[in-house]
Amino acid sequence: MSAPETHTLVLPGYLNSGVGHWQTRWEALDPACVRVQMPDWEQPSRDAWCRTLDAAVAAADAPLVFAAHSLGCLTVAFWATQYASPAQLAKVAGALLVALPDPAEAHFPREASGFAPVPLARLPFSTIVVASSDDPYGGVVFSQTCANAWGSRWIDLGARGHINADSGLGDWDEGRRWLASLGTPR
Template identity: 65%
Template structure:
């Protein structure tokens, strides 16, 4: 990985210390968490506004996004409905891990405004990583999103919600996938 800034976008309730996102941040100062206004009551518009401010403030080379769960949906809604062409030009690519399905019975009731996921091509390279036993998303939904967004799709088998409970540790495979967005 080069010295490019990586915006880390956790999902609902944030990512704890054992989550791969937190471990990546601890290991590399170029990984910076985007702090959402309320981790436990996620509102799509407020989360998109926060991402908007972060991207506007980015002055270095185009940034990468490492998103998990609702962080993925936030990035997609932002890119499809909020971002300007100048802002989109600042994004080198995005890694979307464990995209949740807002229609799933497991989707958090404290998350609002994430229904009707934009299924449009995204203007930067993306990779969707999904698990065959994610309680928040059937693999078919993740594949449909990847196809609509123009994303590379990676099925990592039965790894749950691809979070700390999945036992991924530093998840070097994920770091390699993120780096591959720059190839």
């Protein structure tokens, strides 16, 4: 008997991920990639976003990985440390956490509520944090601090901005390989 197929929950950040964004491209390439539709992309609330993620995980019947960008990364950290039950966590093989935003940065959206302070506890599944050296929403020191606290592998992409559609990544095959490396649930 073969292992069940791993499904990917795509977690965009503030304002969602539009055309050309690597998350949107991954969804077009792979039917196992499903976007979690947050209740309000323009007025993000940590509680609403974490409860929405929890419902998406509860509805899943296959092993899961998360492909998170920006505020989606903080949602994963809060969900895993403050919202998820052990049964929910057991479904998750890992998370690719790309372009962590720092709530203390001047560019952090004022419309986002409840995302500070960022939890700095070890996450209960495998994680990879991918950062850019010139991300206006979160610096290298912040992403390294989170990666160390969460027990994550940390990857520096160099100067790629906010690692979004403007970063010129196309289908971002390297990111897809990192996501695939996360394995199966514990």
